[in-house]
Amino acid sequence: MKLINEYKANPKKLILPVLVAALLVLLGLSPNFTKPYATIMLGTIMMYIILSLSWNMFSGATGYVSLATAAFFGVGVYVSAFFGSSLSLPLLMLMGGIFSFVIAFLVGAVTLRLRGVYFTIFTLGIVKLLEQLMLYLEITFNKTRGRFVVSYTFTEVFYWLFILMILVILLSVFIKRTRFGLALKCIAEGEDAAMHIGIGSTMVKILAFAISSFAMGAAGAAMATRWTYIDPYIAFSTNLSFLPVLMVIFGGGRHVFGPLIGAVVFAYIQELLITDFPYVYMLAFGVIMIVSIIFMPNGIVGVIENIVGRIKKAKGGRKNADP
Amino acid sequence: MQILNGSGVNKAFGGRKAVDNVDFHVDENEILGLIGPNGAGKTTLFNLISGAIKADSGTITYKGRVISGMKPYRICHMGLARTFQKAKNFPDMTVRENVLMGAVFGKKGTDNAAAERKTDEILSFVGLEDFRDKSPGDIALALQKRVEVARALATSPDVLMLDEVMAGLNPTEVGEAMELISKIRGSGVTIIMIEHVMKAIMSLCDRIIVLHHGQKIEEGTPEHISNSKTVIDVYLGE
Numbered sequence: 001m002k003l004i005n006e007y008k009a010n011p012k013k014l015i016l017p018v019l020v021a022a023l024l025v026l027l028g029l030s031p032n033f034t035k036p037y038a039t040i041m042l043g044t045i046m047m048y049i050i051l052s053l054s055w056n057m058f059s060g061a062t063g064y065v066s067l068a069t070a071a072f073f074g075v076g077v078y079v080s081a082f083f084g085s086s087l088s089l090p091l092l093m094l095m096g097g098i099f100s101f102v103i104a105f106l107v108g109a110v111t112l113r114l115r116g117v118y119f120t121i122f123t124l125g126i127v128k129l130l131e132q133l134m135l136y137l138e139i140t141f142n143k144t145r146g147r148f149v150v151s152y153t154f155t156e157v158f159y160w161l162f163i164l165m166i167l168v169i170l171l172s173v174f175i176k177r178t179r180f181g182l183a184l185k186c187i188a189e190g191e192d193a194a195m196h197i198g199i200g201s202t203m204v205k206i207l208a209f210a211i212s213s214f215a216m217g218a219a220g221a222a223m224a225t226r227w228t229y230i231d232p233y234i235a236f237s238t239n240l241s242f243l244p245v246l247m248v249i250f251g252g253g254r255h256v257f258g259p260l261i262g263a264v265v266f267a268y269i270q271e272l273l274i275t276d277f278p279y280v281y282m283l284a285f286g287v288i289m290i291v292s293i294i295f296m297p298n299g300i301v302g303v304i305e306n307i308v309g310r311i312k313k314a315k316g317g318r319k320n321a322d323p
Numbered sequence: 324m325q326i327l328n329g330s331g332v333n334k335a336f337g338g339r340k341a342v343d344n345v346d347f348h349v350d351e352n353e354i355l356g357l358i359g360p361n362g363a364g365k366t367t368l369f370n371l372i373s374g375a376i377k378a379d380s381g382t383i384t385y386k387g388r389v390i391s392g393m394k395p396y397r398i399c400h401m402g403l404a405r406t407f408q409k410a411k412n413f414p415d416m417t418v419r420e421n422v423l424m425g426a427v428f429g430k431k432g433t434d435n436a437a438a439e440r441k442t443d444e445i446l447s448f449v450g451l452e453d454f455r456d457k458s459p460g461d462i463a464l465a466l467q468k469r470v471e472v473a474r475a476l477a478t479s480p481d482v483l484m485l486d487e488v489m490a491g492l493n494p495t496e497v498g499e500a501m502e503l504i505s506k507i508r509g510s511g512v513t514i515i516m517i518e519h520v521m522k523a524i525m526s527l528c529d530r531i532i533v534l535h536h537g538q539k540i541e542e543g544t545p546e547h548i549s550n551s552k553t554v555i556d557v558y559l560g561e
Contacts, residue, residue, distance in 0.1 A: 179428075183428065189413035189416065193411035193412070193413065196405055197428050197474060197477075197478055198425075198428040198478055200396045
C-alpha cells in the first residue's frame with residue numbers, strides 16, 4: 001500500500017531514522033560520561049518526549065484535542081505511591097500503564113461521543129476530577145495531603161524512561177503504517193465519511209485514546225519515584241496537560257519526529273528559562289508559542305519539510321522546465 | 324425481490340417531524356428516486372437508512388435483517404453505501420487514496436493487494452484515472468462528487484444511496500452523471516437517489532417516492548408521478 005509502504009519505496013527517507021537511532025544510542029550511553037545534572041535533565045526531557053508522542057498518537061492523529069494527559073500521568077504517579085514498596089520500577093510502570101489504559105478506555109467510551117471543544121473541556125475536567133477525588137480520599141482516610149514515594153536513583157529512572165521512550169517512538173511509527181493508523185487518519189479527515197466507508201470510529205478512537213494513555217501512566221509511575229514526595233496537586237498538575245500539546249504544535253504533529261523535536265527544544269528552553277528567569281518563564285513560553293503558531297503553523301518539522309520541498313522543486317524544475 | 328424495506332419509520336427533531344411514518348421498499352437492481360421540496364425529509368431518510376441517526380420508531384430491514392439501530396460501519400460492511408449531499412472527501416489524501424480507503428475498510432477481510440486492484444478498477448470505471456494523484460480540493464465539483472461515488476463504490480455495495488450528486492453541475496456534467504448512474508446499475512447495484520434535476524429523475528428512475536413535510540405523499544412510475552395531482556400541487560406546480 002502506498003500509504004503504508006512509503007518508506008520501503010524511498011530509501012532516502014531512511015536517513016532521518018538512522019540519524020535518530022544514532023542520537024538515541026548516544027543518549028542511552030550518556031549517564032556514563034555526563035554529570036548527574038545532565039542525567040536528571042535528560043530524564044525530564046524524555047518524559048516530555050513520551051508525553052508528546054503519546055498525546056500525538058491519539059490527538060494528533062484524530063484531531064480530538066485531549067487535555068487529559070495530566071490525569072493519566074497522575075494515575076501512574078499514584079500507582080507508584082501506593083505500590084512502590086512492593087513492586088520493582090518496571091512493574092510499577094507496567095501497572096501505571098495498565099491502570100491508565102483501563103481508565104482511559106472507560107472515560108473514552110463515555111466522552112468520545114463528544115466532538116470538538118466539548119471533548120477537550122471534558123478531558124480537562126477529568127484531570128480536575130481525579131485531583132479533587134484524590135485530595136478528598138487522602139484527607140479523609142490518610143489525614144494528610146501528600147505521601148512519600150519509594151525512590152530510585154536518577155540513573156535507574158533514566159534507563160527505564162529511555163526504554164519506554166524507545167517503545168513509544170517505535171509504536172508511533174508502527175501505528176501509522178497499520179490499518180488502525182489509516183482509520184485514525186480517515187477519522188481526522190472526515191469522521192462522518194469514515195464511519196460510512198466501514199470504519200467503526202468509536203471503537204478505533206477509544207482504543208487509540210487508551211493506548212496513548214498507557215505510556216502516560218507508565219511515565220507518571222517512573223517520574224514519581226524521582227520525586228520522593230507527591231500530593232494530588234503535584235500528581236495532577238495541569239502543566240502536563242498543556243505542555244505536550246504546545247510541544248507538538250511547536251515541533252509539528254504530522255511527522256513522528258515533530259513531537260520528538262518539539263519536546264526536546266521546548267523542554268530545554270523551559271529548563272533554561274526556569275533557572276534564569278523563574279518569574280517570567282511562563283510569559284516567555286506564551287510569546288514563543290504565539291510566534292511559532294503564526295510563523296510555523298506546521299511546526300519545526302513543517303519548516304524543514306518546506307525547505308526540503310523547495311530544494312527538490314528547484315532541482316526538479318530545472319530538469320522538466322517547460323519551454 | 325425486495326432488498327431494502329422500511330415500515331412506519333419516524334424521526335422528529337424537537338417538535339418537528341422530519342420523517343413521519345414512512346413505509347418504503349426498494350427492489351433489487353432498480354433505481355428508486357426520492358424527490359420532494361427542500362426540508363421534505365429526504366436526507367433524513369438517507370441518514371436513517373445508513374445509520375447516521377437513529378429512528379424514533381419503525382423498522383428498516385436490509386436483505387431480511389433489521390438494520391435500524393446498527394452503526395453506519397456495520398451497515399456499510401453489509402453492502403449498503405452512501406454519498407453525502409455536500410461531498411465529504413478526505414482533503415489531505417489524493418483522489419486515489421480516497422477511493423482506496425473505501426476499498427480497504429468497506430468490506431471485511433479485504434487484503435491490501437485486493438484493495439489496490441479494486442481501487443484502480445473503480446477509478447477507471449468512473450473515469451477518474453487522469454485525476455488519481457490530484458487532491459480532491461483541486462478538481463471541479465462534478466469530479467469531486469464523482470470521487471465520493473467512487474469511494475462509496477469501492478466498498479463493494481449492493482445498494483448505493485446517492486444524495487444529490489447532480490446538484491450544482493452544468494447540463495453536460497449532468498448528462499455524464501446520468502450515464503455513470505446507469506452504468507453502475509448495469510453492474511448489478513441497486514440505487515436510491517435523491518435529486519432535484521427532474522430530467523435525470525424522470526429518465527433514470529424505475530420508481531419514484533415523493534416526500535412532503537416528512538410524509539410519503541405519492542409513489543409510482545415516473546409517468547404516474549408526473550401526472551399525479553397531489554404531486555403537482557405541492558411540488559411541481561404553483
